[in-house]
Structures are given as C-alpha cells and as structure tokens.
Amino acid sequence: MVSDHGVKIIAVYGFLGSGKTTVMLQLARAIVAGGRKAALIVNEAGDVPVDGKLLEVSGLPVKEIFAGCICCTIVGDFIETLRVLRQDPTLAYILIEPSGMADAPNLFTSLEKHTFLEVIKLVILDGPRLPLLLKAAGTLIHKQVEVAGIILLNKIDALTSESRGEVQTLLANLHPHVSIHEVSALEGIPQEIVHQVLQ
C-alpha cells in the first residue's frame, strides 16, 4: 500500500456511468482539505476529456490518458505517468480512474507488477443498474468485484426498498468478504467512508 516515499495509489473503477468521477472528486477534495497533496490520472475514451475537465475545473491536477480502452494499450501510459508523479516527494495520493470499459483488474495486475506498488482498489457499482449489468456484462462486473478492496454501492437514493434488497442479495453473493458501503455519491459520501478509503 505504501511506496517509496509513502504515496498511496487508489484506483476508482467501475462500469460506464457508475459515478467514478463524482467519487474521485470527493476523495480528492477530502485529501486537499486535510492539507495533503493529490494527483489524478484519468483514462477516457474519445477525444473530449469530459471527466478530466470536471476534475480540472474543480482545481485538481489531472493527467489524462486517451489511448484506447483495452488495458494492454494503456498500461504503458499509466506506468509512465505514475513514474513521473512519484518523483514529487510532496505527493500523498495518486488517484487513478480507468475508463468505464477498461478491464481494470488486468490493468491493476500489470501496474503492481511493473511499479511494485500496491493499488488500493475501490469499485463503484451502479445500484439501480446492477441486476441488468450482471446479465449483460456479468463477466466484467464479476472480475471488477472480485479484486475490489472496498465496494461502493452507488445511487442508493434511486433504489426502492424492494430493489435495494434485491441488489444487496446479488452483491452479497458476488463478494461477501470486503467492506460494502451504500452511498449516493451525488448527495455526498459520508466522511467515515472517505476516511476509510484514504487510510
């Protein structure tokens, strides 16, 4: 978890539209509010850096990686960006956001192998769409959850009590052994969860 000068690498990943950037923004703001320094690496598909722009206008330093969506093509860019950022001894955290269509688990394996750093893996799951995503992209979602250190079940404000129970059951069957936090990132992630992620 801790690298050469103590910088922590936190990966915020999940399927397209799960709320990764909203979570990144709140984590980064909490880091800055605590008097520490963070850098963000965002991998986006397409030429228009929407997520990167949102983070940038919020006053956060962002490095963008636009190369494709298959991890073998972007892993080199991530490694090089991490190498450059790690030269800053004042940096406390590096937050990385792979594209929502990336094979994030394979990316993390490659990053850890090449950088000798442990990546803290925070997966964001879209609560209301989880049942559908498990049917349509089950293999990817299973892999994402399997490697997660912390799970944020997002958009719970959009779940009825009945659908919330269904999603909780699905999730418990997927990965019952790590912390699962139910949040509405748009309404704000509770401070105790933010602190747990940043520990």
Added chain:
Amino acid sequence: MNYVSISCRWIVDACLARPEVLIKYFLEMAIQHLPENILGHIKGYAEFDGGAVFASSPLIPPEVKLHQTGDYHGGKMFINVTMIFADQSHEILSQAMDLARQKTTARWHCDLKEISGDRRNGD
C-alpha cells in the same frame, strides 16, 4: 462486448439558451435517437468564460444529471459531447449526434460550428 465511442466539439457564438439548458437539451435529443436500453452512457459539457455545465446520462433509463461550476454571464460557449455504448454501430451513434445537433440548432436558434470530431471505434 464491443464498445464504440464518438466525440464532438462545437463552438456556439450566440444562442437563446443558457449553457445548462443547451447541454441538457442536446443530450436529450441524442438519447431520443439512440436505441432504447443500450449499455453505456452519453456525457458532455458546455464551457463558457468562468465555468462549465457538465451533463451525463445512461440509457437504462435515461436521466440527464447536471453539475455546474461558475456562472454564465453571456458570450460564446463550447459544447463537448462523448457517447460510449456497447455493441452499437458507429453509424447509429454518429447519426444520433448529428440529429441532436440539428434539433438543438433549430430549437434554440444557434449555430453549432464543429471544431473537431473523433468518430473512432472503440475496442
């Protein structure tokens, strides 16, 4: 699963709509011309002097959410939109983008002049 993404940027010199109205309307029009219940999302932002309005929506179901920084006091805007969807053809996404531009132009009497376009396929 095969992903396709396209992105476009336009400059808008004058428009009847404020940026939050314009970007929301654009995304809604694009969504109207995409197949229902497809996996992925559309997102974009309207940038202006002093801020931007960010918008995004999935299609299951569509729900455009906005996030604004800064205040708009008139002047030109830059509209930036990206679509990423699974198992769709490039033509379908491109057509939805073009139709959204046409309808936005007609509805708000503004000219969206394309700055650059990235109509590449995903992997």
